[in-house]
Amino acid sequence: MERRRLLMATNIPLESFSIVISILLIICIIASKEHTKLNRLFLWMLAINAFILGCDIFIWIGGGHPQLVGAMKAANFFVFNLGYLLVALFTAYMVTYIRGKGSAVSDKIVPVITAFCAVAVLLVIISMFNNMFFYFSEKGYFMRSPLHWISQAYPIIIILLDMGIILKHSGKLGVKDTFALLSYGILPAGAMAVQIFINGLALVYPAATVSLLIIYVNIQVEQSKRLREKELELTQNRIAMMLSQIQPHFLYNSLTAIAQMCKKSPDKAGEATIAFANYLRGNLDSLTQKGMVHFDRELRHIKTYLSLEKMRFEENIQIIYSIGATDFMLPSLTIQPIIENAVKHGICKKEGGGTICLETMETAENYIIRVSDDGMGFDTAAFFRMNGSMSALKMCVFVLQPSVLER
Known part of the structure; x- marks a missing residue:
């Protein structure tokens, strides 16, 4: 009895502190608002780790109370089986990273490891009936059975396999990431x-919590930093793109043409x-647009731009829309x-x-956008090593795959 009290005095504070660490890490991940696959897997690992720790604390507190045996059996079932799920989630996290x-x-x-864990879960379910891994005494205490070591060997084998994979790819991971994993x-x-x-x-599970903390500091924080740098780069690219569209000569010419119309x-x-204001709004909106835009929106912006160009050149520019x-x-x-x-x-x-x-069209596999004009040609001899020049139709074609772009 004295030994049990000593173990409770050690285990419960240790596991309680581990729960606090897991919850703090969960809050940090959620606060980052970065919805990546790595973050989702890491959140699941933290949540399951905290839940397992809570179940284990309940088993320790409930020991010696026979009336709680049923609840403790359920908690023990979660401790074992969610532990296997945690190992499978780490494998998925590791492979993704x-x-x-x-x-x-x-x-x-990942499927092989998952199947291996599923076998372990099945054995735990069987143990609930034949007590081959564990059982609860008449006084309500958790007791190990002679084959308990098998339940511990399963996750050890999976972890060793994961470690082999990590070491195999350590060259790509680097020293810090390899150590963290x-x-x-x-x-x-x-x-x-x-x-x-x-x-x-x-x-x-306290050891697993420490490992998760190491992974968070060395991998998750760095991953968030890289994502923020990437978002900053994308924002800068949007600004550069917007500025490249709002060219001074086009603004001056458009405003001069409007002044003459007045x-x-x-x-x-x-x-x-109004068309000029809509054109500027369309370019400015591109700064805040993080994802894809619907083609109809892009088409409206194109028509606004071309209406301004037609205003300047009057009958000298004709536009044909063949939108399929x-x-x-x-x-x-x-x-x-x-x-x-094409205009310039x-x-x-x-x-x-x-x-x-x-022109736009849809095929069985792609969306095709074709831009063509019959303006001035160019000398193709240098490019194609052929004599003569091309002054007929010039064309630019986009091929967009629905599997890549949202429909």
């Missing part, structure tokens, strides 16, 4: 080995001013630069102007 580092990992690893194998496996020989000492045709000048598909997404301001290029380098350089055609 290694792949993110550009290293190829077999697709069979290996800690989830070394610390819990060492704790399991101790528990096999020292009955009652609860070290596995004297000749005030109503037309008012329409042109609209129900797809694409990056903001993808097509408009190509249209502008094709139509404007051809005496008498010309025609621009925008």
Whole structure:
């Protein structure tokens, strides 16, 4: 009895502190608002780890109370089986992170480990009936059975396999990441080995908590930092893209044309001013657009731009829209630069102007966007090593795959 009180005085504070650490890490992950696969897997690991620790504390507190045996059996069932799930989740986390580092990992690893854990779960279920791993005494105390070591051997084997995979890809991971991932194998496996020989000492999940803390500091924090840097880079790219679209000469020419209209045709000048404002709004909106945009939105921006160009060149520029598909997404301001290029380098350089055609279509596998014009050609001899020049139709084609873009 004295030994049990000593174990309770050691295990309950240790596991309670581990729960606090797990909850704090969960709060940190949620507060980051970064919804990546790695974060989701890590959150599940932390939540399950905290729940297991809570169940184990309940078993320690409930010991010696026969009326709580049923609840303690249920808690013990969760401790064992969720422990196997935790190992499987770590394998998925490890594989996802290694792949993110550009290293190829077999697709069979996670299913094989999951199946291995499923067998372990089945054995625990059987043990609930034949007591081959554990049982509860008449006084309500958890007791190990002679085959208890088998239940501990399963996660040790899986962890050793995971460690082998980590060491295999250590070159891509680097020293810090390798150490962080290996800690989830070394610390819990060492704790399991101790528990096999020292009955009652609860070290596995506190050790797992320490490992999760190491992973958070060395991997999760760095991952968040890289994501923030990537978002900053994307924002800077959006600003550069927006500035490249709002070119000074186009603004000056458009405003000059509107000023001239104010004297000749005030109503037309008012329409042109609204179109000019919509054009600027479309470019500014691209700064806050993080994902894809619907093609209809891109098409409206293109029509606004071309209406301003037609205002400047009047009958010298003709536009043909052959829109056969609209129900797809694409990056903001993808097509408009190509249209502008056709106007600037094709139509404007051809005496008498010309025609621009925008066409979209859907095939069985792709969405196709085709931009073409019949403006000035270019000398193809240097490029194709052929004589003559091309002054007929010029074309730019986008092929968008629905598997990549949202529909």
